Amino acid sequence: MRRLRTRPGPPRAGVLAVVLPLAGAAVVVTAAPAPAATAAPLPTAPCGSRGVTAQDTELAARLNTRLTKKLRGYMDGYRVSCARAVVETVRARGLPQRAAVIAITTAIVETGIRNINREVDHDSLGVFQQRATWGSAAQRLNVAWSTGAFLDKMLRKYPDGSWRSAVVGDVCQRVQVSKYPERYQPQAGDGQIIVSALWSGPGVARAQVVARAKSWNPATAQRVPYSQTKTRDGYRTDGSGYASMALGLAKPGPITVDLAKPAYTRPIAMNQLLQGDLVIDPVGGNTARMVVIFDRWADAKRTSYWAYQQRAGYGTDHRVVTHGLRAGTQFRAYRPVNIH
Template identity: 40%
Template sequence: MRRHAAALAVVLASAAGITTAAAPDAQAWRPPPVKACGATAADKALAATLSPTIHSAGLAGVSADQVSCARQILAEVKAEGFTTQAGKIALMTAITETGLRNYLGGDRDSLGLFQQRPSMGWGTRAQIIRPSYSTHRFLAAMTKRYPKGSWARTDPGRVAQNVQRSAYPSRYNRERTSAARLVAALWKGSSAPSAPVKPTKPAKPTKPAPVSSAQALVVPGGGIRVRSGPTTAAKQIRFLRGGSKVTATCQRAGKSVTIGRYRSAYWSYLPAQKGYVSNAAMHRNGATALKAC
């Protein structure tokens, strides 16, 4: 990523939930270390194809690891049942904040692809530097500020700004084209296969696990969205705030449930809300016991 040090300093200075004054002196500033997102051979090949077409304020081509970071962001967006528009907004934000680099530092205590701050309640350091978690928190903040899907009807740059609270609000829309090209290239394969592994002996068939009994749970800090019924036309029916107490019945008896565009055999039914929620979303920050479901 070819950019002046001063420009990148400004990017990192506009971390989520903060405002800053002037960028540090370019001669004194050094970029923080990066935690690799873990590029695959497919990411490397795609980066070679995409690089000549991606040029914006935050990107001058893309590396294999930048493609990997973008792929993991979109995988989380899809897993939570959002649309390509949400993926575009998330990528516009990450490109603007860090150029799709998972930084281990930034302005004050800012971290990760979205430059979220532990001191501002975005999560712990270990959580924020996980692309899936930081994306989840970004989406949770987006839906909180734009309930009932209103984010999809709002200018994407404004949505990103209202989540990040940057001192430079006009920068996000400059990354529309780059984000759109990445979404177009990665959306269908955003759960891209990793490097091939050696085949193993097939496991002995086992009987499907029974549906678990009802259990009392606490909604994680970022909150969760409950989706109605096992249908590809499932709609969001409620957003449950973090700390809410719910009763859930796990569905795992060998049958997958399709919620929106995401299919998984690990969903829980919340009787009071008459809808399903992904188990992954329930225990993402370790705040609930729903891990053995």
């Protein structure tokens, strides 16, 4: 548990006010901010045996444009390597993504996802700023161990899986017992974005998306029947489950509404569509929402396009559609964040 709560960015400079006499009146002149002394960065320990990879640095650059809160513009390869170590520990435990979101959200608030190896707040150490009562210094600085200890306490505090439906910030607070409980929930959205970027591994190529889409034998007698309750290889056999399978997302796949959120995609213009991008209508009930996987334009004027789709009443299909191209449509184009 941590009590030092500082944004990981540079400190703000002070402002100097000077009072000058002028015709019997006092005029206050505000000078330019004076340079402030930059605090020395806190010492950190590596978060994993692989260190910081080029992939970590590349992902950090992408995340810096998508995060919206504390860490926007401050992600770097080291922070990604620490987040990766946390996420890999959660996956090794067989827990779902939500457990990783809770852990990463906590780490954002506590340390900015850094494995701090100096006791700057009482005897707190590590990614979660765990006190000495949690374990030895060596244990708390081992990200896999400290994440495991965090998860163990979470499971004890929320028996029967009740943490799965609880508010993320509330779970963080109940595990950490912070003096500032209100600081967790605002970071939960960014926690989800970071976890989603790491959960499926390094990403997927556009050609891989198409190859996976073809694996369900679209528009043939061997196509996969449509169902919102059945699964194939762990993925739901509805539209969003099919898209999730093609993109290599965590099973059974997010629903259509979630696919249109920043954790998984970002909006683009229809004329920017590339193979493997999605066209989504996230509005309405689960029988009205729809997602298709863009393949290629069907004509030079771009008035229609070929798309892969798990179509209700039919199953896996590959056909020409016009979704998103007509006035008044609720369909929008989206680019998956894990595609390259």
